[in-house]
Amino acid sequence: MNTWVEHLNRRVLYRYATRLSGGHAEPFYRAPQGTEPAEVQYTLDYERSALHELGHWCIAGTARRKLDDYGYWYEPDGRTDEQQRLFYEVEIRPQAIEKHFCTALGIHFEVSADNLANFSGNGIDAFSARVHGQYLNYRSAGFPQRATEIYECLQRWHRAQADRSAA
Secondary structure (H helix, E strand, O other): OHHHHHHHHHHOHHHHOEEEEEEEOOOEEEOOEOOEOEEEEEEOOOHHHHHHHHHHHHHOOOOHHHOHHHHOOOOOOOOOHHHHHHHHHHHHHHHHHHHHHHHHHOOOOOOOOOOHHHOOOOOHHHHHHHHHHHHHHHHHHOOOHHHHHHHHHHHHHHHHHHHHHHO
16 A cells, blocks of 8 residues: 555645655644645555545645644544534545545445444435535536545556556
């Protein structure tokens, strides 16, 4: 996995003074500090965590990207049904972009409720449908610019890997 991460860092993210970094206990966005670039941190070496965090980065505006974790609230695992409903609302767009990135790399996508300690399943089907609907909307109306750049980079990397395997 490090290969596509490094490829993405070299080809796209450096232009935004941002670096994708794995090996962390929890995902986190560290805003740029002085001359240090921003860092999109993902959990351990999980590809889906990396792609998900990139989805958040792609929709965060300039002001949000100047704040650690984009200045968002985050209710940890163990959310109530109401907290989970609010979580679903803010996760539709990032997960639709994550799905797009998964297609570029040929990775299976499923929505994430991110609430294992208190997951009742309430609303997951509706959430999944809304993520898919947003994905289709992005496909017809266009993805955010940074998401398009990342998708194209990932797709080129994936095709090159497939070509090498076939040779």
